[in-house]
Amino acid sequence: MPRHIVTLLLLLLTSTSTVSAQQTLRWGADPSGGAPYVYTDPANPDRYIGYEKEMVDALAEAMGRRAEFIPSDWETLVSALQRKSFDIIVNGLEPTGDRAQQIAFSNPYYVFQLQLTVRRDDDRIHSLDDCKKRTVGTLGNTAASRLLQQQGIPFRSYQDPVGAYRDLELKRIDAVVMDVPAEAFYARDNPKLKQAGPPFSRGTYVIGLRKGDDALKAEVDRAIEKMITDGTLEKILTKWKLWNEAQVEFQTSVKTKTPPAIPFEMTNSIFNWGEALLRLTRAALVTVLIALGSMVIAVTLGLPLAVGQWNGPKWLRAVCTVYVEFFRGTPVLVQLLFLYFGLPVIGIAMPGWLTALVGLGLNYAAYESQVYRSALDAIPKGQWEASYSLGMSPLLAFRRIILPQAFRIALPPMTNDFVSLFKDTSVAFAISVWELATAYRELANASGQFLLLGVTVSLFYLAMSLPMAHLARMLEQRLSNRATERHDDAEVPA
């Protein structure tokens, strides 16, 4: 090896070790829709800002470390921490009983409350008690979602506050429960929404650590206490308009080392398999509904598309081709997001399940049309000519002679598509439809039962797709058997 490369390598090695002389503090949080905790600076998109960003910077400084932010995904923060993607979670994390089984917590650094928000013209809902039979939106896997679950209030989980408040505006849900900081940032100034009742419940934000990282935990706790006593945290919170009575009370109790006057509530998710299976069954039914509904759309709409593209006038052929290429050439996920978030702009706000059903239907119609088209192409021209010479009109020939034959050719690829459509319903999770994939993600995140729930959900999928594949095979076999069986007595002498 040439000597200068060795030197270069040595240089690189020494330079990294000088940097790591100052230890890093790798922290994970979800910056998407994450204001005011940590989010992309709208003025400077490659910078993150937020009160927790500033807090962690101060925290790291107090620890003599360099903060390194690892953007992550809220729903999977705990498992990412366990995988050592980062060393601490700082993301408005609430200590909950179920999380306590998986990770360790620092001492609290902030006291949060929850706020219920409704549409401005709504006079039915004044508190959570009025929501027993309505759908409430909230962030998935939060203290708020656990509270709703505990009280038996039907709720929908969102991945960010923006989506939840928008669906509230669009009347897809009736109310939103959110931590006050997020509510203050995303909803308070929205003229179409209003607060329903005062803030309620009282919980704390803590920093999440891996179990066994005791030295780091002690270091973090010391740094939190220092930030509180020397006023650094107060300064940051004041800057972000998050300084309030609850913080005064809390910080005083820390400074004077006395317990707080009002105890903090710790929500526990009550995970039991009976309930999980029930919710999974509901999710499975939604999955089947979406799959069947969209297949009906695909099969029905596919035919005119195929015929138009195959034998229509020039303009119609162009229209059909554009349709097919558009839906085949763009990801179904993007199409769903467009239907869900884009269409409301022009006044069409469908509920999530219907959006998924229509979206997948429109998408698969493009694929089915191509299956039909190649099946139609596969019918020999002679079949048309024989029909015509028997006096049939083109329409009659198509309906009675061509279509039945094309159907037999199209059947195997169609059933194939149906099985894959069935699995594609999982993209509906992007628009918060409670189907199997969503159910898996949320139940697993809330319980940590990734493995067992994963196996269960897979079994659910298999229990539905295997009979379908079997049915398809039987259908195909019956069609082809008819031909072979008949062949046995074929050579009867003429």
Next chain:
Amino acid sequence: MIKVENLRKRFGANEVLKGINFEVPPQTILGVIGASGSGKTTLLRCLNGLETISEGSVTCAGVHLEGGLAAAEYKKRVRALRLKVGTVFQHFYLFPHLSVVGNVIEAPVHVLHTAKKTAETEAYELLESVGMKHAARRYPESLSGGEQQRVAIARALAMHPALLLLDEPTSALDPRRIQTLRGLLRGFAEKGHTMIIISHSIGFLGGVSDNLLYMEGGLVVEHGPTDQVLNSPKDQRVKEFINQAE
């Protein structure tokens, strides 16, 4: 029964039929003979409306089709003509998704709106006459070429055509079956059917047709009673064709 006058067919600049004239008297069989590329298949496709006539006319059982008509009118007359002219294609084109009897009753039931029962009764009679009644419930894939052809004949006859066209009926048959077919077609002629049979097999046409028509280069070269054309052709080209065939 059918009268063809000055029939011309052009594909772009290429004229395939250059003015064909002939007539087929009722209850006779006309054999059309000629080498490949002589235009005989195009002629047949003009007679059942699968090709659009460029010039001239075809008259069959009261339907008059001529070149140069307005598209809508032409279409209407083609539909009428097709009800008068039945076709048995070289490759039969049976409907594979329908049983043998289903093939035969399809057009009577859906085009002529004959009651299904009536159509079936008649279909069984026709299948019996072509010796295929035993296979009525079977599907085309399971039939031999000869059997498929006989079903195709029954299917065409079920529409009571005034004229039956057969395109290269011997191409898929072995010699024994050709013999059977000849007997079958003669029988139908005696029962009053009129037919045009296109073939390049002189042997077959010689035994079955009343008249022969020899085509070459899109023109009728010779047309007359079968014996006369075969034994004393006037045209040298016909003589050579016959000699080569022997």
